[in-house]
Structures are given as C-alpha cells and as structure tokens.
Amino acid sequence: xxxxxxxxxxxxxxxxxxxxxxxxxxxxxxxxxxxxxxxxxxxxxxxxxxxxxxxxxxxxxxxxxxxxxxxxxxxxxxxxxxxxxxxxxxxxxxxxxxxxxxxxxxxxxxxxxxxxxxxxxxxxxxxxxxxxxxxxxxxxxxxxxxxxxxxxxxxxxxxxxxxxxxxxxx
Amino acid sequence: xxxxxxxxxxxxxxxxxxxxxxxxxxxxxxxxxxxxxxxxxxxxxxxxxxxxxxxxxxxxxxxxxxxxxxxxxxxxxxxxxxxxxxxxxxxxxxxxxxxxxxxxxxxxxxxxxxxxxxxxxxxxxxxxxxxxxxxxxxxxxxxxxxxxxxxxxxxxxxxxxxxxxxxxxxxxxxxxxxxxxxxxxxxxxxxxxxxxxxxxxxxxxxxxxxxxxxxxxxxxxxxxxxxxxxxxxxxxxxxxxxxxxxxxxxxxxxxxxxxxxxxxxxxxxxxxxxxxxxxxxxxxxxxxxxxxxxxxxxxxxxxxxx
Numbered sequence: 001x002x003x004x005x006x007x008x009x010x011x012x013x014x015x016x017x018x019x020x021x022x023x024x025x026x027x028x029x030x031x032x033x034x035x036x037x038x039x040x041x042x043x044x045x046x047x048x049x050x051x052x053x054x055x056x057x058x059x060x061x062x063x064x065x066x067x068x069x070x071x072x073x074x075x076x077x078x079x080x081x082x083x084x085x086x087x088x089x090x091x092x093x094x095x096x097x098x099x100x101x102x103x104x105x106x107x108x109x110x111x112x113x114x115x116x117x118x119x120x121x122x123x124x125x126x127x128x129x130x131x132x133x134x135x136x137x138x139x140x141x142x143x144x145x146x147x148x149x150x151x152x153x154x155x156x157x158x159x160x161x162x163x164x165x166x167x168x169x170x
Numbered sequence: 171x172x173x174x175x176x177x178x179x180x181x182x183x184x185x186x187x188x189x190x191x192x193x194x195x196x197x198x199x200x201x202x203x204x205x206x207x208x209x210x211x212x213x214x215x216x217x218x219x220x221x222x223x224x225x226x227x228x229x230x231x232x233x234x235x236x237x238x239x240x241x242x243x244x245x246x247x248x249x250x251x252x253x254x255x256x257x258x259x260x261x262x263x264x265x266x267x268x269x270x271x272x273x274x275x276x277x278x279x280x281x282x283x284x285x286x287x288x289x290x291x292x293x294x295x296x297x298x299x300x301x302x303x304x305x306x307x308x309x310x311x312x313x314x315x316x317x318x319x320x321x322x323x324x325x326x327x328x329x330x331x332x333x334x335x336x337x338x339x340x341x342x343x344x345x346x347x348x349x350x351x352x353x354x355x356x357x358x359x360x361x362x363x364x365x366x367x368x369x370x371x372x373x374x375x376x377x378x379x380x381x382x383x384x385x386x387x388x389x390x391x392x393x394x395x396x397x398x399x400x401x402x403x404x405x406x407x408x409x410x411x412x413x414x415x416x417x418x419x420x421x422x423x424x425x426x427x428x429x430x431x432x433x434x435x436x437x438x439x440x441x442x443x444x445x446x447x448x449x450x451x452x453x454x455x456x457x458x459x460x461x462x463x464x465x466x467x468x469x470x471x472x473x474x475x476x
Contacts, residue, residue, distance in 0.1 A: 012251070015251065015252065016252045019200070019252040019253075019254070019255070020252070020255055022196055022200070023196075023254055023255040023257070024255070026192055026193075026196050027188050027192070027257075030186070030188055030189075030192055031183060031184075031186045031188075034186050035183060035186070040189050044189065044191060044192065044195045045195075047192065047195055047196065047199070048195045048196070048198055048199040048202075049199070050199070051195075051196050051199030051200055051203070052199040052200075052202045052203050052206075054203075055199065055200055055202075055203025055204070055206075055207070056203050056206050056207055110175060111175070111178065111179060111182075114175045114176065114178075114179055115179065118179075129176070130183075133176040133177065133179070133180055134179070134180050134183040134184075136180075
C-alpha cells in the first residue's frame with residue numbers, strides 16, 4: 001500500500017534518516033558530553049549545538065555507513081570548543097559528586113585518582129580514553145572520528161595511559 | 171594503575187543519568203537547524219515558486235478530472251514528519267502533546283522493508299490533527315501485547331478498522347479497553363509471536379507508526395501472572411486496576427481465552443515471588459487474586475467470576 005507524503009520524498013527520507021540517527025544516538029551524545037563537562041546543563045547545551053550543526057550539514061554526508069562517526073566527530077569538536085571557551089570554569093553537578101559517593105572506601109580513593117588522572121590529560125588524549133574505554137570503540141573507529149591514522153591514535157592512547165600512570169605514582 | 175580501573179569507571183559512565191529534558195533539547199536543536207535551512211533555501215525557493223504553482227494547478231486539475239485519483243488519496247494512511255523514535259524503558263514509553271477532543275480516526279497496516287507496519291491517525295473535527303495527543307505505550311510478554319493509552323481522545327472511529335488490522339501478519343487480536351477517565355482511550359494489540367518493535371511518533375499530520383518484525387532470537391520463558399478472575403464486563407477489570415493503581419501497582423487489562431476481561435500485575439519469574447506478592451496484596455486490598463502459570467502466546471485461562 002502507498003503511504004501519503006506531503007513533501008518532497010527525497011528530502012523527507014533524508015530528514016527521517018537524520019532524525020533516526022539522532023534518536024538512536026542522543027543518549028550516547030549526552031554521556032560523552034557529560035564526561036567532558038561534568039554537569040547537566042552544559043552537556044545539554046553541547047548536545048543541542050551538535051544536533052543543530054549536524055542538521056545543517058547532514059546533506060554533505062555522502063557515505064551513510066559513516067554517519068555515526070561523523071556525528072561523534074561533531075560532538076567532540078563541539079565539546080572541545082566549549083571547554084576552550086570556558087577554560088578554568090568547571091561547574092560540577094551535585095549529582096556528579098553524589099554519583100561518586102556510593103562506592104566503598106577502598107575503591108573510592110582509587111576511582112577518584114583515576115578520574116583526576118583523566119582530567120589532567122589533554123583534550124585529544126581524553127577523547128581517545130573516553131571512546132576506547134567507555135564507549136568501547138575500536139582504534140580504527142576512533143581514528144576515523146579524529147581523522148588521524150590508527151598509528152597516531154595508538155601512540156596518543158599509550159602516551160595517555162603512560163601519563164596517567166605517572167600522575168598516579170606521584 | 172591498570173586498565174581494570176578504567177573499565178570500572180565505565181560502569182559509572184553507563185550510569186550517567188539521562189535527564190528528561192534531553193528529548194526537548196534535541197528537538198530545539200533540530201528546530202534551529204530547520205529555521206537555518208529554511209532561510210538558506212528561501213531565495214532558492216522564490217525562484218522555483220512559479221514552477222511550483224504550475225505543478226499545483228496541474229495536480230488540482232488532475233484530482234478534479236479523475237475521480238479514481240481523488241478516491242485513492244482518501245484511503246492512504248498518512249505519515250507526517252518524524253518527531254521521534256520511542257525509547258523504551260522497562261517496556262514503557264510515552265510522548266505526544268496535550269490536546270483535547272481527538273478522534274483516533276484510522277488504523278491501517280502495510281508492509282515495507284521487511285517490517286509489518288501499523289499506522290494510527292488522529293483527527294479533530296474530521297481533519298487530520300497536527301500533533302499526536304499525549305500517549306503512553308507499554309509492551310508486555312506472555313502473551314505478547316502492546317497497550318496504548320491516548321489522552322485527550324473522545325472518540326474512536328478507528329474501531330471500524332479493527333477487522334482490517336486482524337489480517338496483519340503478527341496481530342492476533344486488537345480490542346478497546348474500558349477506562350474511567352472520559353478523556354482517555356485505551357486499546358490493546360496482541361501479537362501471535364514475540365516481536366521486535368519500533369514505534370515512531372510523527373507530526374503534520376499526526377501519526378504513530380508501529381513497525382513489527384518477528385523476534386527470532388527471543389527465547390520463551392515461563393512466568394507467573396498475578397491476576398484477577400475474569401469479568402464479562404470490562405469495567406470490573408478496570409475498577410480492580412484503579413484500586414491497585416491507588417496503592418502503587420502498575421497493571422494491565424487483557425482478554426482471556428473466552429474473551430472475558432481480567433487484570434494482572436507484572437509477571438514474576440518464580441512461583442515463590444508471585445505467592446509472596448499475593449500474600450502482601452491480600453493484606454492491602456480485598457480484590458480476589460490468583461496465580462496463573464503462563465508461557466508464550468498461550469491464551470490466559472478463563473476463571474469466570476461468580
């Protein structure tokens with residue numbers, strides 16, 4: 001049976017596939033943004049900005065299989081821009097503090113140390129750690145998102161792990 | 171430090187709470203994008219305006235000239251712009267905009283891309299409505315069924331289409347439920363096997379589109395339902411439902427093998443858990459409840475009330 005469409009079918013299909021992409025990824029976008037800025041309001045602002053930027057350039061995506069990668073790249077760039085603009089001002093949600101308080105004591109200290117170590121990394125290193133360990137992405141995927149060769153991502157990752165080690169030993 | 175510490179932090183990452191405003195924020199982002207794109211294309215639009223008017227004239231002419239073309243338009247289920255794909259949390263989801271005086275005007279089904287789709291349209295004064303009215307939907311198993319609650323709905327013309335929907339591949343039954351809220355309409359779609367489902371909310375015109383596919387990976391499991399006896403009159407089941415709601419229990423109303431209505435609360439995996447809850451409920455209400463073992467699409471048994 002035919003389905004009624006009131007607008008240009010191609011445009012509508014593109015809009016539909018964009019909205020599906022956003023709907024499927026919005027929670028992931030929020031989590032990544034939150035791990036950068038650590039508070040709800042800023043994370044929501046970043047997600048909104050990302051959706052906006054993605055909407056107005058979605059027609060440029062040629063290969064639909066890379067649209068997830070493309071969207072994540074926009075988000076990460078938006079996060080980094082945001083952090084650069086708001087440097088030295090870190091608004092931490094009460095929730096973020098509460099989130100950390102339900103761990104038992106042995107674990108708690110260690111977790112705080114790892115978190116601090118992640119915070120001390122530069123933006124690129126932080127991105128690789130979040131995508132690799134929290135989002136479970138493969139190095140190849142991360143390489144596509146950051147538009148760098150896999151070997152570069154590997155060295156960023158090892159350097160980051162190394163630096164975290166040093167930070168923790170101090 | 172070793173990598174395990176990072177994996178431990180991942181649990182915390184997965185637990186980051188998703189704020190309820192997220193959907194709204196995403197929507198605003200999309201609207202900003204639409205406005206921007208509209209401005210960009212406005213000049214282009216003016217240029218093609220003349221040809222558009224010409225096209226419209228031709229279309230109007232063809233509709234007027236050919237009565238069959240005019241008719242075929244009427245029978246098409248309308249799907250508007252995608253608002254969102256519903257995210258289900260514990261089998262439930264919700265959406266829509268607060269409206270009143272809605273008629274759930276048409277339900278139709280069609281097949282597309284390997285999915286069996288059911289479209290629900292909403293109208294006001296015989297005109298298709300722009301926004302889907304506020305709604306809630308839940309999917310339950312044993313038997314596999316989806317319950318819809320549409321708020322601000324006063325009429326259910328689509329009931330005439332129920333027969334047509336029964337021919338749809340996965341639908342075993344579709345029926346309306348009684349509710350004591352006169353601004354709400356509820357209905358149940360039962361499936362004849364476990365299904366993978368996706369629901370889209372669309373606007374301009376308003377529609378809910380349910381896409382279904384057989385869930386081949388699903389493993390059937392036995393559950394124990396805590397339910398009432400069966401009532402010939404649906405409002406008795408709805409009354410028990412309301413009583414349980416006031417003491418904080420979610421429930422659903424279903425038809426049994428003889429087409430009588432009963433109310434049940436969430437299924438339990440073990441008989442012991444069900445018995446424990448039955449005892450607890452016995453102290454809180456005087457509704458007569460029983461435990462029924464059930465699996466898959468097996469029809470709930472009939473225990474007619476005396």
